[in-house]
Amino acid sequence: MARSSFEGFIKPRPDKNGTNTGDANAIAAHLLDGESAYVKGKKVVGTMANQSSVTVPVSTVASSTIDLFARIPFGAYLTADSSGYPVIKLSDSNFDPSNIPNGMLLFGMTGNGGNVKRYAQGTATSDGSGDVTVSGLSFKPSFVYVSYTSSSNQWKSVGVDSSVWTSNRNAGFYLDSSNNSISTTPVYSSNGFTIRFVFNNAPVYWIAFE
Numbered sequence: 001m002a003r004s005s006f007e008g009f010i011k012p013r014p015d016k017n018g019t020n021t022g023d024a025n026a027i028a029a030h031l032l033d034g035e036s037a038y039v040k041g042k043k044v045v046g047t048m049a050n051q052s053s054v055t056v057p058v059s060t061v062a063s064s065t066i067d068l069f070a071r072i073p074f075g076a077y078l079t080a081d082s083s084g085y086p087v088i089k090l091s092d093s094n095f096d097p098s099n100i101p102n103g104m105l106l107f108g109m110t111g112n113g114g115n116v117k118r119y120a121q122g123t124a125t126s127d128g129s130g131d132v133t134v135s136g137l138s139f140k141p142s143f144v145y146v147s148y149t150s151s152s153n154q155w156k157s158v159g160v161d162s163s164v165w166t167s168n169r170n171a172g173f174y175l176d177s178s179n180n181s182i183s184t185t186p187v188y189s190s191n192g193f194t195i196r197f198v199f200n201n202a203p204v205y206w207i208a209f210e
Contacts, residue, residue, distance in 0.1 A: 032076055049075035054087045068107075101210075121207040126197045132157070132204055135192035141208035144186060144193050148204045159186030159195045 024039040031037060031046025038044070055077070057070040070088055077086035100111025101118055118139045126132045132146050142161035147154060184196040193208060 032078075049073070050079060051075045051077050051086070053079040053081035054089050056089055056091075060090060118210040119207060121205070123203060123205055126200055126202045126204060128200050130197045130200050130202075131194050132197050132206060133192070133194045134206060134208065135189070137191045137208065139210040140190045141188055141193050141210060143209040144195055144206065145208075146195055146197055146204050146206045148197070148199065148202050155198050157184065157195050157197050159184070159188075159193065161186075161188055 019038075021038045022040055024037070026037055026039050026044060028044055028047045030048065031044065032048050032050055033046055035046040036043055037046075051073060055072060057072050059071045061069045061071070063069065068090075070090060072088055079086060081087050095107075095109065097109060097112045100106050100109060100113055102112055102114045104111045120137050120139075122134070124132050124134055144157075144159040146157040148156075182196075182198075186193055186195040197204060
């Protein structure tokens with residue numbers, strides 16, 4: 001009889017309980033350490049670690065936007081701590097309310113750092129009158145610095161809100177093309193500022209402090 005005549009009678013071997021395990025595909029790394037299963041008629045003992053209730057990440061990475069990524073050890077997370085959940089613990093001595101601006105909520109912690117000042121920086125272009133306007137900040141600025149550097153010189157504008165900072169200048173100044181200091185009055189809003197610059201339509205760098 002040709003071999004093909006027997007193909008319809010050949011079946012995978014069942015395990016001890018009579019269950020066919022020929023199509024099972026689990027491997028040791030997929031099963032918890034100490035747990036076992038039968039795969040293709042053979043006993044497989046698991047090697048996957050069951051991590052403790054509180055696990056320290058292998059490393060952490062902060063993105064350039066708003067995210068913090070924790071790289072955790074491979075394994076299962078089935079053990080709960082007192083909160084009722086498995087926990088990943090991240091520690092940093094700088095993560096303290098005093099280092100967070102007062103009232104700001106950061107990863108569940110509310111700041112009380114009254115003397116902590118936020119800042120932002122970026123680039124802009126002065127308009128046809130020489131004004132540099134920036135908006136969309138998350139705070140009201142009280143100190144602004146704007147600069148433009150050419151191949152031969154650097155020009156700058158500085159604005160100070162004297163109601164916040166102790167200053168002998170009530171408003172601000174900018175340097176003209178002859179490096180003369182010219183008084184100017186910046187305008188501060190709840191989320192931005194406008195300050196006069198010496199050149200029209202100039203690409204500038206700015207930094208603003210709360």
